[in-house]
Amino acid sequence: xxxxxxxxxxxxxxxxxxxxxxxxxxxxxxxxxxxxxxxxxxxxxxxxxxxxxxxxxxxxxxxxxxxxxxxxxxxxxxxxxxxxxxxxxxxxxxxxxxxxxxxxxxxxxxxxxxxxxxxxxxxxxxxxxxxxxxxxxxxxxxxxxxxxxxxxxxxxxxxxxxxxxxxxxxxxxxxxxxxxxxxxxxxxxxxxxxxxxxxxxxxxxxxxxxxxxxxxxxxxxxxxxxxxxxxxxxxxxxxxxxxxxxxxxxxxxxxxxxxxxxxxxxxxxxxxxxxxxxxxxxxxxxxxxxxxxxxxxxxxxxxxxxxxxxxxxxxxxxxxxxxxxxxxxxxxxxxxxxxxxxxxxxxxxxxxxxxxxxxxxxxxxxxxxxxxxxxxxxxxxxxxxxxxxx
Numbered sequence: 283x284x285x286x287x288x289x290x291x292x293x294x295x296x297x298x299x300x301x302x303x304x305x306x307x308x309x310x311x312x313x314x315x316x317x318x319x320x321x322x323x324x325x326x327x328x329x330x331x332x333x334x335x336x337x338x339x340x341x342x343x344x345x346x347x348x349x350x351x352x353x354x355x356x357x358x359x360x361x362x363x364x365x366x367x368x369x370x371x372x373x374x375x376x377x378x379x380x381x382x383x384x385x386x387x388x389x390x391x392x393x394x395x396x397x398x399x400x401x402x403x404x405x406x407x408x409x410x411x412x413x414x415x416x417x418x419x420x421x422x423x424x425x426x427x428x429x430x431x432x433x434x435x436x437x438x439x440x441x442x443x444x445x446x447x448x449x450x451x452x453x454x455x456x457x458x459x460x461x462x463x464x465x466x467x468x469x470x471x472x473x474x475x476x477x478x479x480x481x482x483x484x485x486x487x488x489x490x491x492x493x494x495x496x497x498x499x500x501x502x503x504x505x506x507x508x509x510x511x512x513x514x515x516x517x518x519x520x521x522x523x524x525x526x527x528x529x530x531x532x533x534x535x536x537x538x539x540x541x542x543x544x545x546x547x548x549x550x551x552x553x554x555x556x557x558x559x560x561x562x563x564x565x566x567x568x569x570x571x572x573x574x575x576x577x578x579x580x581x582x583x584x585x586x587x588x589x590x591x592x593x594x595x596x597x598x599x600x601x602x603x604x605x606x607x608x609x610x611x612x613x614x615x616x617x618x619x620x621x622x623x624x625x626x627x628x629x630x631x632x633x634x635x636x637x638x639x640x641x642x643x644x645x646x647x648x649x650x651x652x653x654x655x656x657x658x659x660x661x662x663x664x665x666x667x668x669x670x671x672x
Contacts, residue, residue: 283415286311290366290655291355294347295662296430300371303345303659305356306389307364310414314362316387318343318376323356329389331381336390344373350662355654361413367392368430368659369406394427394477394486395495403480405429409657420655421634421646422448422627424618427477428457429486431661436647437654444647447623451661458484460617471500472613489630490560490614504556505586508610512591513553516543522596525577526638531596532578549575551582559586560612562631584635587612598637619643 292303305319309328318327321342329339347354358364367374379388392401407430411420420434431449450456458476465473475493479485494500513536520533523545534545543551551566558565562583569576585597589611594600602625606616615629627645628634634644647655 284360284413284417284650284652287357287359288413288418288652288655289355289357290657291353292345292347292366292368293353293656293658294350294660295433295658296370296660297350298370299349301347301659302369302373303347303354303356304343304367304369304374304376305345305358305361305364306367306376306391307358307361307411308386310360310362312359314386316389317359317361317364318389319345319356319358321345323354326359329378329387331387332378333380335377335379337378339376339378343376347659350660353656358413360415361411364411364413365391365408366411366657367406367408368432369401369404370430370659372401372404374404374406375400394488395492403485405479405485407432407486407659409434411655413652417648417650418652418655419646419648420657421644422446422622424627424629425489425631425633426492427486427488428454428618428621430454430659433658433661434645434647435656435658436649436652437656438649439651439653441653442649444649446626446645446647448627448645449622449661453621453661454484454487456621457487457617460621461487461614464613464617468609470504470610474500475614487614487618490612491557491630494557494560501556501560505554505559505610506556508586508589508592508608509553512586513541513543515592519595521591523578523581524596524598524638525574525581526598527574527577529574529577532574534578545578548572549578554583554586559583560630562587580632581635584630584632587615587630587632598635598640600637600640602641602643 294301307317308314309317315328320327327341377390381387393399409432410423431453433448434446436444461472475488477486517536520535524531532546536543554566567579567583581597585591588605589608618629619625636642
């Protein structure tokens with residue numbers, strides 16, 4: 283049983299003295315109400331339901347981190363669906379929407395695909411965490427975009443430490459250069475994911491899913507040749523997926539009459555498009571609430587993103603060095619992992635799919651007895667000793 287609150291150290295490892303942190307989530311011990319932490323780093327803010335959509339916050343929730351190298355330690359309660367946000371050289375604008383019946387007050391978060399968003403030209407990023415009665419779980423996320431380097435260091439009450447180094451200070455530029463180089467190699471649209479700031483510097487790199495949100499035609503047909511090869515392969519032989527759950531290993535094969543990939547009567551898939559593969563949640567990958575199907579979908583879509591379905595008839599399989607070796611593949615994920623020290627960090631929704639005993643690629647730390655979580659922004663300590671998560 284964890285304590286009712288835990289400490290989080292927010293550390294400025296950028297070169298700017300104007301860096302701000304924010305913490306949002308849903309308070310588990312307070313009816314799952316929307317929670318934000320006030321600027322003093324200790325006072326909870328539970329917004330009341332506003333009268334209109336897009337209403338401003340009534341409290342200051344920008345936690346100033348001070349000069350480079352400075353650390354501000356804050357305290358948070360048990361939270362679900364939580365994020366630690368950072369912005370550089372400008373504060374962030376969060377807005378509120380009215381509660382709707384049992385749905386709590388809505389938080390309008392910064393968005394990278396809305397050109398009218400007040401934060402669109404601000405350098406900002408976040409990591410995700412859950413802190414409940416059992417544990418704290420934290421991960422670096424690149425599922426939507428890459429911008430600011432963020433590292434995680436978790437120390438438990440026995441002084442054991444886990445560390446995810448994240449990106450170095452020039453990590454965003456490395457990712458953007460990689461996307462530009464891949465564009466030159468295949469002309470598939472990768473450079474469209476690079477977003478520039480008004481002064482011409484790299485501001486962020488969007489994930490393919492976010493890029494497609496802006497331009498529906500982006501990557502249209504990109505995965506078609508690979509999907510066709512997969513379908514042709516598994517007409518004549520089965521694909522085995524280890525659900526890594528009570529369902530065990532399930533077998534799937536393409537029905538030549540219907541053209542559908544079926545898994546032991548538990549899940550059926552038509553051919554996915556590129557947008558389906560990148561999102562892992564649309565088209566044939568829509569979750570219908572069936573737990574077994576969800577387990578299969580996670581591993582099936584991860585194998586598409588990593589392009590491992592033609593090289594191994596059992597999934598999940600292989601080490602990270604075997605991922606992204608066949609084109610077409612998710613080059614955004616390949617480039618993001620390569621840019622991160624230690625190679626870890628969520629680059630697509632099921633990037634935590636791992637063969638039993640394999641190296642987890644998701645960039646997470648967790649503990650049932652946390653003492654201090656340190657979250658650093660800017661990459662200044664990104665080379666500190668990495669603990670690879672299993």
